[in-house]
Amino acid sequence: MAKLNIFSSLLVNSKNEPGWGGYNWQFLAQGDSWFSTSTIQGRRSNLLENLDFPQAAAVVNCATPGDELTHMVDVRRDPLFNSLLCGPKQQPWNAIFLSGGGNDLIDFVKIAPTDEHGSFVVPHDRALLTSSEWGGGSADADSRYISKDGWANFENHMALQYRAIDALRKQSRDNQNTPIFTHTYDYATARNSGAGPGIGPWLYPSLRSYGIPPEDWDELVDTFMDKLFSIIKGAEQLLTNFHVIDTRGALDRAKDGDTGISGDWQNEIHATANGYVKIGLRFAPRVSEVLSIQPLGDGAGAIPQAVVAAQKPGGGAGATGARP
Template identity: 30%
Template sequence: MGRVYGPNDFEEPGEFCSALAIGDSWFWYPNNNILQTLVRHQHTSGDHANIRRVGYNGALLQDYIGSGRYAKEVRHWLSPNFNDGFSEFYISGAGNDAVDYKLALKPNCTGITTPSACIDQAGMDELLRKVSEALGALIHNIRWAYRNDSLTRPIFIHGYDYPTPDNRGAGFASGPWLAPAMDAKFVAQDMALRFGIMKILIDRLNDEVFSQFDSDDNEIYHIDSRGTLKHFPDNHKTDWTNELHPTSAGFRKIFERHWLPVLAEHGIAK
């Protein structure tokens, strides 16, 4: 079993981190997350079971580039003195960007009964543009760090599954995130309508942003997790701890169905 190291943790004697993970709460959620599932899983190769993690809960993709609040940490680990040991990269982001951008909803959804009609199309386009721009810049910075190296290191982009906006928070002074954003825009208390809005958002992030970077030639891989976990109208609480984060079993389900096959192709898992 490996370990997830924080940005300021020292590696244990004899250990090294093969991956740099840059991401939000799906990489940081307490007790369990995608990275913890990866390093603990019996099929993860021992040579790839230690990960260096930067970012934080609530981080935006923009936080990792330019003058963003975690950009300095990213630059530190991509600098020549520290980047030599990384053979792969993991990126998770855009969920908090969407929440920060009020889910790209119209200012007032009163009386609206269809999910697409509640979306501010210009706002959605701007959200997707900003996410794509930040993700592209982050990928560029990773590739730039190894521009003189003949080895192309794979980059894995994590896509989200469909959350149900049921107004459940994390229980440690965090969240809920989705239901309050909808309440602020006067979205009707209709879970079918509210889930439909989230489905549109997740589909557009995956289809119009993440998948556009997917390229075998460039060794960039979009890990598409949609449709894995239960969601409205099913009993989604068996797979989701709250509005945004899966249970431990939910994270494992996503990892085994979607991450493992891709990682196995690169010798990261067996």
């Protein structure tokens, strides 16, 4: 097995651009902190840095910490990703890796019942209900604390974002049917654990501000993660050649009240390096299965240069020989 080699999108077409000829498989990645954040545990602390493939593979990474799916499809917010996928710098990619939806959910949960002017925000425009709007005491977390109308609005919004990603792909001369692989998110624990001064926590403040009893936090967050899974999985039905890898339950959960590293979690919403290893063990094998990536006979991991030179861009399920 060979570690995935990661290159910043800023290196493409620059004087520091690395050579690509020895990579059998070439991917393009877009996403949030699960693809881009490093921690004090060392370099291998996001998902891309913990992917192993049977052949040599490289990825051009456009991910940005805190990015939302909404911004990823905005040409003005991320022109380089769009250029590499369907614009002037496009080439045939073997696959597109996508990490998105988590920050969209977090921002939705953060919406307070009143805005900055003190005006009431209707339930249609927020994820959580106020105590006066809660369901009965016997209701589960979904029907007790989550706005039904607000969640329906969020589902529609997210479906539009996935359709926008598909529209970008269809604009490409080279990648109209390039497979997209995306992961889901695992069961976080709402707790006062950020990534540094002014960075998080993310869920904890909202649950506190809405007065939700702490004993119900785990169930509520699990419900959010399951509902987000349903949205992401639903995109598999909306789009062609779109593959969802269920990563729920891969991590050991953080303990309630812990403020530092706990279980497989670095902080409230980011995994430890070991946690990303566990997620990678679900992600990479699924990619290899769909793309039929098999170990090379010589076990060297890199395709012989004579073979690379003979291959044509877009010429089959294996390496394209194209340069990112």
